[in-house]
Amino acid sequence: MSTILETVNLERTFGAVVAASNINIKISAGEILGVIGSNGAGKTTFVNMVTGYLKPSSGKILYRGEDITGKPTRDITRLGICRSFQIPQLFLELPVIDNIIIALTIAKEVKPSLLKPAITPEIVDEAMEILKRFEVAQYAESEVGVLAQGIRKLVDIAMATVNNPDLLFLDEPTSGVSAEEKIQIMDVLMAALKTTKTAVLFIEHDMEIVEKYAPRVAAFYEGTILADGPTGEVLDDPKVREFVIGTEFHRKVEENQVGGSV
Amino acid sequence: MRSQLDRTEKLLIVGLPILIALGFILPEWIVNYIQVSLGTGLVALGVMIQMRAGLVSFGQGLYFCIGGYAAGMAGKFLGISDIFLLLACGLIASVTIAFAAGFLLRRYREIFFAMLSLALSMILFGLLSKLEMLGSTDGFNLPSATYLGWAPEGDTAKHALYVATCIPTIICAFLLNRYLRSPMGYIGEALRENEIRLEYLGTSAHRAVHIKYVIAAGVSGIGGVLWALALGHVDPEMTNWTTSGQFVFISILSGTGNIVAPLFGTFILEIVRVYAVELSPNTWQMILGTLMLLTIIFLPRGLWSLIQEKKHAKKSGGEK
Amino acid sequence: MLTAVAIAVDGLGFAAWLFLSSVGLTLIYGVMRILNIAHGGFYALGAYSSAWAIGLYTQTGSTIALTYLIIPLAALAVGVIAGLLIERGILRFMYGRDEVLMVLVTYAIFLILEDVTKLIWGTGSMVAYQPAYFLGTIEIFGIPYTIYKLCLVGLAIVVGAVLWWGLNRTRIGKLLLVVIEDREISRALGINVTLFFTVTFVIGVTLGALGGAVTAPQISVVPGIGAEIIVMAFAVIVIGGMGSIGGAIIGAIFVGFARALSVHLYPPAELFSIYLVMAVVLAFKPYGLFSLAEGRKI
Numbered sequence: 001m002s003t004i005l006e007t008v009n010l011e012r013t014f015g016a017v018v019a020a021s022n023i024n025i026k027i028s029a030g031e032i033l034g035v036i037g038s039n040g041a042g043k044t045t046f047v048n049m050v051t052g053y054l055k056p057s058s059g060k061i062l063y064r065g066e067d068i069t070g071k072p073t074r075d076i077t078r079l080g081i082c083r084s085f086q087i088p089q090l091f092l093e094l095p096v097i098d099n100i101i102i103a104l105t106i107a108k109e110v111k112p113s114l115l116k117p118a119i120t121p122e123i124v125d126e127a128m129e130i131l132k133r134f135e136v137a138q139y140a141e142s143e144v145g146v147l148a149q150g151i152r153k154l155v156d157i158a159m160a161t162v163n164n165p166d167l168l169f170l171d172e173p174t175s176g177v178s179a180e181e182k183i184q185i186m187d188v189l190m191a192a193l194k195t196t197k198t199a200v201l202f203i204e205h206d207m208e209i210v211e212k213y214a215p216r217v218a219a220f221y222e223g224t225i226l227a228d229g230p231t232g233e234v235l236d237d238p239k240v241r242e243f244v245i246g247t248e249f250h251r252k253v254e255e256n257q258v259g260g261s262v
Numbered sequence: 263m264r265s266q267l268d269r270t271e272k273l274l275i276v277g278l279p280i281l282i283a284l285g286f287i288l289p290e291w292i293v294n295y296i297q298v299s300l301g302t303g304l305v306a307l308g309v310m311i312q313m314r315a316g317l318v319s320f321g322q323g324l325y326f327c328i329g330g331y332a333a334g335m336a337g338k339f340l341g342i343s344d345i346f347l348l349l350a351c352g353l354i355a356s357v358t359i360a361f362a363a364g365f366l367l368r369r370y371r372e373i374f375f376a377m378l379s380l381a382l383s384m385i386l387f388g389l390l391s392k393l394e395m396l397g398s399t400d401g402f403n404l405p406s407a408t409y410l411g412w413a414p415e416g417d418t419a420k421h422a423l424y425v426a427t428c429i430p431t432i433i434c435a436f437l438l439n440r441y442l443r444s445p446m447g448y449i450g451e452a453l454r455e456n457e458i459r460l461e462y463l464g465t466s467a468h469r470a471v472h473i474k475y476v477i478a479a480g481v482s483g484i485g486g487v488l489w490a491l492a493l494g495h496v497d498p499e500m501t502n503w504t505t506s507g508q509f510v511f512i513s514i515l516s517g518t519g520n521i522v523a524p525l526f527g528t529f530i531l532e533i534v535r536v537y538a539v540e541l542s543p544n545t546w547q548m549i550l551g552t553l554m555l556l557t558i559i560f561l562p563r564g565l566w567s568l569i570q571e572k573k574h575a576k577k578s579g580g581e582k
Numbered sequence: 583m584l585t586a587v588a589i590a591v592d593g594l595g596f597a598a599w600l601f602l603s604s605v606g607l608t609l610i611y612g613v614m615r616i617l618n619i620a621h622g623g624f625y626a627l628g629a630y631s632s633a634w635a636i637g638l639y640t641q642t643g644s645t646i647a648l649t650y651l652i653i654p655l656a657a658l659a660v661g662v663i664a665g666l667l668i669e670r671g672i673l674r675f676m677y678g679r680d681e682v683l684m685v686l687v688t689y690a691i692f693l694i695l696e697d698v699t700k701l702i703w704g705t706g707s708m709v710a711y712q713p714a715y716f717l718g719t720i721e722i723f724g725i726p727y728t729i730y731k732l733c734l735v736g737l738a739i740v741v742g743a744v745l746w747w748g749l750n751r752t753r754i755g756k757l758l759l760v761v762i763e764d765r766e767i768s769r770a771l772g773i774n775v776t777l778f779f780t781v782t783f784v785i786g787v788t789l790g791a792l793g794g795a796v797t798a799p800q801i802s803v804v805p806g807i808g809a810e811i812i813v814m815a816f817a818v819i820v821i822g823g824m825g826s827i828g829g830a831i832i833g834a835i836f837v838g839f840a841r842a843l844s845v846h847l848y849p850p851a852e853l854f855s856i857y858l859v860m861a862v863v864l865a866f867k868p869y870g871l872f873s874l875a876e877g878r879k880i
Contacts, residue, residue: 051462077464089462091455102452105445106463115440117268118448163464318682320689366861369868372682373617377816378864381857384813388853504809507689514686544700551693555672558687 004029004199005050005081005167010059012045019045020223023059027167027199034214034231035203036244041220043203044086047169051083052076063167082165086172086203088156092145096136096155099144100127100162107163133192134158150177150185157189161196168193170202174209182206186213207235207245219244270439270521277522278432285424294492295532297424300431301489302326303528306512307438307521308478308485314442314518315474316454320376321383322509325356325479327501328386329486331396332356334404334496343405343413345426349487356483357476364472371457383501390498401497404490427488431525434481439521441477450474511550515557517564527565587723589842595731597838598738602796604815605741605830606789612825613762613782615681619688619812620668621790623695626808627664628791630703632656633798636710646716653713657795661788664695669783677779692808700805707804714799734796738834741789745827758782762825817860823870832871836863 003026010023020042027033037043048054050061052073061069068076091099104127105118131137134154139147144155153173160168173189174182186209193200204210210217211231218228219240226243227234234240267275285293305326312319329352336342336351363382370378391399406413407423414422441447449470452460457467490496499505508531516527538546557564607621635656636649668691676687717729749755761768761778769775793811801807818837822829837856844855851858863871 053458053461072466073461074464074466077462083462089456089459091452091459093455094451098451102448103463105448106460106465109445115437115444117440117443118445119443159459159463316682318685320685366865372680373685374820374869376682376685377617377820380813381817381860385854385857388857392850392853502809503813507693510686510689544705545697547693548697551690551697554690554693555687558683558690559675 002029003027004064006062007046007050008060008062010046010049010061011057012042012049012054013057018223020049022224025218025225025228027201029166029199030197031199031216032214033199033201034210034217035201035220036205036207036210036217036240037203037220037226038244040222041244042223043220044171045223046220047083047171047201047203050076051081051169077163077165080163080166081169082160082163082167083169084153084157084160084171084173086175088149088152090144090152090156090159093143095141095143096131096147097124097127097140099155099159100130103159103162104130130158130162133195135188150181153177153185154188158192161193161198164196165198167199168201170200172203172205174204174206182209183212211235268439268443271436273522274432274436274439278428281428281432282425285421285428290420293420293424295536296529297427297492298489299529299532300427300525301485301487301492302509302532303512303525304431304434304485304488305482306509306516306524306528307435308480308482309509310513310516310518310521310524311438311442311447311450312474312478313513314454315450315471317371317471317474318376318510319379319478319506320503320510321379321381321501321506322478322482323501323503323506324379324383324386325360325482326486326489326505326509327383327390327496327498328356328359328479329353329483330490330496330500331390331486332483333487333490334402335396337405338402341405343408344411345407345409345423345491348407348491349430349484352483352487353480356479356486360476360479361472364475367475368468368471380503380506383506384503386501387498387503390501397497399498401495401499404494404496406494407491423491427492430484430488434484435521435525438477438481442521446470446473508550511554513564514554515565517561519563523564584723584725585846588725589839589846591722591725591727592845593835593839593842594735595727595838596841597834598735599793599797600814600818600838601738601831601834602734602741603790603793603811604818604834605745605827606786606793607812607815608819608822608825608827608830609745609789610783610786611819612827613758614677614779616673616684616688617681617816617824618786618790619685620691620695621688621786621815622808622810622812623692623699624660624664624787624790624808625794625797625811625815626699626805627660627695628657628794629798629801629803629807630699630708630794631660631791632795633708633710633803634703636712636799637708640710640712646712649713649716653795653798654792657788657792660791660795661784664791665784665787666780668787669780673783674776674779692812696805696808699808705805707802708798709802710799712799728800730799737796741792742827742831749827814856817856820870821860821863823872826870826872829870829872 005027007023007025011021012019023042023046035043045054049056052068052071052075055070059069060067063079063081068079091102101119101123104123128137128140131140134157136151136154136158139151144152147155153176157170157173174185177185190213202214214231216229217231217234219226219234219237221243227237227240235245284296305322308325309319309322332351332355333348336348342348342351367375367378390396396402406419407426409422409426442450449460449465453467453470460467460470486500512524512527512531515531516523535546538549603625606624607618610616610618610621632653635652639649639652640646672687672691676684714728714730717733719726719728720732721727749758757773758778760771761773761775765775794807814837818833819830821833821836822831836859840855840859841852844851
């Protein structure tokens, strides 16, 4: 399979803090890759850099062999790299369907017209199609602001997929939702993405989910990649167990304790 | 089929001949108020379309003034009196300046946008107040309008100018409504809510703001020309921030729900002002301020929301 | 050479006046996140009440020296009465609302205050030149300056120092810094945030009124002075970064000297120069010289 994204010695510092360094990663077309690592390990920083939200301090980002380092987010989106967010970034005061229509409108129009109506029956149908694919069609008319986190997450991901990206980053798609919902969300998501042959990189704290959905895993630790390879090998790697999964385990125990005491 | 008209657009098309007819039926003083408030109403529209994107322009008087002065200067120095040329002058001047200023302003949102647009308008205020050539604080007079060589006099001139005010105003309102329904206008709604997402969808939030800003300036400039012709006079007060404040006031009062609302709002305000000033000259601003507070507290979406909410209630009632 | 001295002294004078007139605005914004357009109204109230009080007092024929006490007292009276009324009566119901909305709310209050001023003191002009005249003039390199103006420089330094000391060296000031940092956590820690807001607002209003009160003896107090000051005060505080006292000092110096330069070298550009400085600063530092870094959003 052909490589679509390659990063070369990617580094980002905030003042004296090194948020990410020496990040070398290759992603092939259509591949599904899980990313693990504790908070502050540099996962989101990495995604922010590739999608142009943050400028790397040094290093290179190659997309289909082309250097896209330092390009603005909107151009990178147009090239086919999209993302979802840990905290869903939606138009909260607008209904779900309007959120998708806006995304579709932007995806379609290279030169947005000033006088043609934006909302046409065709675009509404298309938006409903997308909502159905993500199984949130029943919320189409609800304002996003009143919906539960799990639904918002799906809408957020749906919006990231409207222009059929070749590479999709999902930043903790299942965070902030209950344990039962996690699997449900991932199932819906993977089914929806299966039809498009999109390469997916998802950041995830839950090892069960990673094992279930990602054939390959990259483990981040203190801004660098500790291990990268087939899921089984990476999760068994002693270093990963000590520095990454260990902390995840503690995190989980803490979460359970908090949950149990209520 | 290609481009259906929505209700507002139909209303505007039907409204134009009625508006023009009113000019011949109603008593002259009311017609004068209508004419003046169509000019300022366009500026309020400019403020309103920005407000839909969450941008409050506290300096829209800048483009109102630029439009008026551009027309006035074209008349004073170039001897132009043709209304089409004067409108073109006002439009070009305001759009050009807005395009340049837009590069600075598009970087700002919220209070910064509000206050910087205010500061820009005050720069012009300062300049015009000191420019002897343009009559400093007194301003100067405009020539009577001519129409492609036709120079009416007396009552005919009044009627002609009234008609010539109604037509561009309605055209502007129509086009603005179209713009708000268009993808670009639609993106404006999204702008208010989440710019990060807009960038991640592949469009430039800065550019959307810039376009909106220039469009708003364009209609305000036209409003300035029409207003200046109606009064036959321009002065720096047009760009004073208290003038801009009134445009903001109208937009808040009428809400951002419909393009027609600010036009009505301006007219009502104009009438109320005349009586209020007559009854008690020193309480007009107090009335404005109090009304504004009450609107913000009790009708955050403006008076128009009253009409809309009724409609909404009816709709949901019918479904049950 | 003479011009250079004149520019330096005038620049300092302008800067002091600008600082006094705008520090209340930055204080209220810093603590409450309210860009208080009504600041202009408080400035006007301060100017009118001080001119009025001085006028009443001088009619009695007593010593002028006491007017220097009347000026701050007038400002304090405005701050406590108008500040409390507006904060308790209107603003407290709106805390936590959108910043732009607060601009509109305070604009509405400004409009009301404009007419309140007219209703109390009429629309004519008021003069209270005595305090400025009483101190006489001093010659600096042959150019006469009113000593009153130089005293304002002193007053500006004192106000700046007191604010700095109050914020950084007192217990209450440190608690206030906590409130600025995070309202919610402050509440959870048991800090009475509402009380802090009320007190800050009263102090901010008093400072705004003080700006007007000390200006009154130098000008003819007329309706509309409040509308002028708010735009200028905004320019001053935005240059340094809104909400920062140090920023207001820097902004006042920038604007003060720019204005002095243009007054002496090219008078027609006086008003223009202020905004030019602002535009140049913002072109390079969009949120002012000392703006805080924004937090992580995604």
